[in-house]
Amino acid sequence: MSMLTPPGMGGKYRITGNRYPRMRRPRHRRRIVLASIATVCALSLAAWGTLQLIDIFSGSSSANASSGHDKSKGKGAECTTDAKSQAAEKGKPGDAAKLPEPDTIEVNVLNATDRSGLAKSTADELKKRGFKVGEVANAPDEFDGKVKKTGVVLGAPGEDGVARLKVLSTQLTDADTRFDERKGDDVDLIIGDAYKKLAKEKEAEDALEGLTATAPSSSGRGCSD
Template identity: 55%
Template sequence: MSMLTPPGLGGKYRIKGDRYPRMRRPRRWGRIVAASLASVLAAAVLGWGTLQVIGIFSGSGPAKAADRSVKRAKCASAAPAAEARTGGRKAAEGKAGSKAEGKKAAGGGDDLPEPGDITVNVLNATSRSGLAKDTADELKKRGFKIGKIGNAPAEFDEKIKKAAFLVGAPGASTSDRMHVLGTQLAHTETRYDERDGKDVDLILGNGFAHLAKKKAATAALAELAGPAAGPGEPGKPGASPSAC
């Protein structure tokens, strides 16, 4: 045995000449596999995190997708209610159309006369002097034609408890004139007499104080002419665009 051979080693570990044993630890494949898996997992986590950051700044990440899903769900749940409202509006429009056709058939609706086409005889059935003159002046400012101004016939004198009495000849055209004139007053009654002419008698009663406010009278006249467009209808004032 050579003097270079370590104590206790012999046989195949015996050093002969210039050769010596190469001693190293055996490879542990379990650790290598675990390290490789850990590297792959770390790379996957890093890539997923990078995608999340990119999605946040670009607006296309999972959070945005979740928001879109929530909005779609809300729109889907709101669709039946919107359809119900649309159906209700269509039904209301159908009823309004039927009423308008009925008015038109009776000489009303779009054929309502303008205030300038109505001649009003203002008659005072109260004991207050000058009431008919003052009322006639105000009606004239609002565009009505004024006929006679004076005291009411004896059959009405001090016998009208309400604000006014409207009297005219029978017929659809007179009815339309009474409706238009009625927008300027409150608490009126109407009566038709067998007579000729298109004039309407406005007989002021004990309950009369003054004409309706001009703004309220204008609104009442517009409502009488036809229904206004409701809010939320597409293409009309008050309509709001769909959020879905």
């Protein structure tokens, strides 16, 4: 019996020789190691891909934000330039030419009240202020006794007609503005029940200057959007 044979064992269990038997490692351990390595590699690759996607989208968002900021900045500069241009154009001597001078406006003075002499005295005052005076008479039936305010300024529609009525309106406080289908360039000042006298000359001049200062500017929408 060999020294390697445990006591009490023999026969087919007897161990001969003087070397220990070699034991092979189980093959499934190698598979576990390989699977672990593959899992680590897969997770690393997934993490790297996620970081790349985050960088791409973050870069795109930053670029869009920068582009939007540049556009907004450019738009603001454009609006500022337009505002400055309009402010510079406002008040130029050419604005005064958009409104007619009083001596180019022929005014018919018509009395719609039961007080006599108002048409004549008003016409004389308008003449002193530089207006051309046309007809001086009582108002026609459609206005006679029917104008409760200080008066009505009446003329043809259109840009020129509106401009003439605006200038005449500076001479009469709280007057209505109306239009008819007349062919001529004259305008009517119809005296109403609340009329006492024309506006003070200084007030009328200030009102006329105000119309000149606020002459219509170029059309277009302002900068909101």
